[in-house]
Amino acid sequence: MKNLLEHTGIEPGRLHFSWVSSAESTKFVEVVKKITEEVKALNSNKAYAKTKPKVD
Amino acid sequence: MTAYTDKIREIAKRLLAEKKVDMVIGFRKGSLPLLHQPCMATSPEAADELVWDSCCSLNLANYLTDRKERIGIVAKGCDSRNIVTHILENKIKREQLYIIGVPCTGMIDRHKICAMFDSEITAVKEEGDSLTVSGDGFSKTLSKPEMLRDNCAACTHRNPVLYDEMVAEPVSEQTGVDPYASVKKIEALSPAEKQAYFDDLISTCIRCYACRNACPLCYCPTCFVDESRPQWVGKSQDPVDVKTFHILRAYHCAGRCTDCGACEAACPMGIKVREFTKKLNKDCLELYGWEAGLTLKQRPPLDTFKPNDPEEFIIRI
Known part of the structure; x- marks a missing residue:
């Protein structure tokens, strides 16, 4: 999954995967913190943001 | 022949x-x-x-x-x-x-x-390794090995x-051929260049779904692109929707694609849609040593689990 998306131009570091059990609340917080920090550092990626069609 | x-x-x-x-x-x-x-x-x-x-x-x-x-x-x-x-x-x-x-x-x-001729080709004749294509007012003999897909x-x-x-x-x-040469070329590019490459590749796509229809792997009763409840992917010509379609179509072929090229042969716009599936074929070969459809004795890697499956992509904390 990660490989093809990065192959087509998603920057490494934007896409993350992890296993978190429903009992691992602290791990969940840590994972989310880590991911948000890394993704924020990459700034926004507008490649998949759709713009509204312009109607004159 | x-x-x-x-x-x-x-x-x-x-x-x-x-x-x-x-x-x-x-x-x-x-x-x-x-x-x-x-x-x-x-x-x-x-x-x-x-x-x-x-x-x-x-x-x-x-x-x-x-x-x-x-x-x-x-x-x-x-x-x-x-x-x-x-x-x-x-x-x-x-x-x-x-x-x-x-x-x-x-x-x-x-x-x-x-693409080699300005006017329409109306006939083709094959003899051994030579192909004679002809149309209105022209006829040319080509070498088949050079014209292969x-x-x-x-x-x-x-x-x-x-x-x-x-x-x-x-x-x-x-022997001595590299099916993944073009994948390696793309892998060497930067993320922005990769994105530009694929955006350009599918810029002429008309969403006719000929690639899907020609593909022996695409047999779902209702394809995700035709589904409207829920609508998984936008049906417009918007570049984002087009790209989403191509990437998702490729994922559905992961570990199953034999690189038969029916998708490209069917494409009316001549888009190299195999660029997406080929990357997955290469990954499957490198990660699981798997090439699709070679044996009836082994289950494909994506429908089995092994304790030693590669999992470098999972974050460990």
């Missing part, structure tokens, strides 16, 4: 006359030169329509899905690998099939040939992997 055609007709007639099969799936001349159309012959007389040459780019395994009849099918290397995939995915039973194996020397790239030029499974009868002796397999 006429020897192949004669032999295929002979086998098809015999199977149909002996009532060993209810139909024989093969190719016949279609309305366009350079791309033969699939044909289902149900009587020995109809088998006279069957042909074989270098314009049989489509994949006949596509027509087997959920069939109940006994079927004779003409299969080149890649078709036979897709038949194996179909059997593994319970889309057809081995007992229903009589596979007429065709050792293949590659199919020609009609987009490449059409990219996937055929780098093919390492030309002979059928599963068959009941072969129409000729197996051909020698190519």
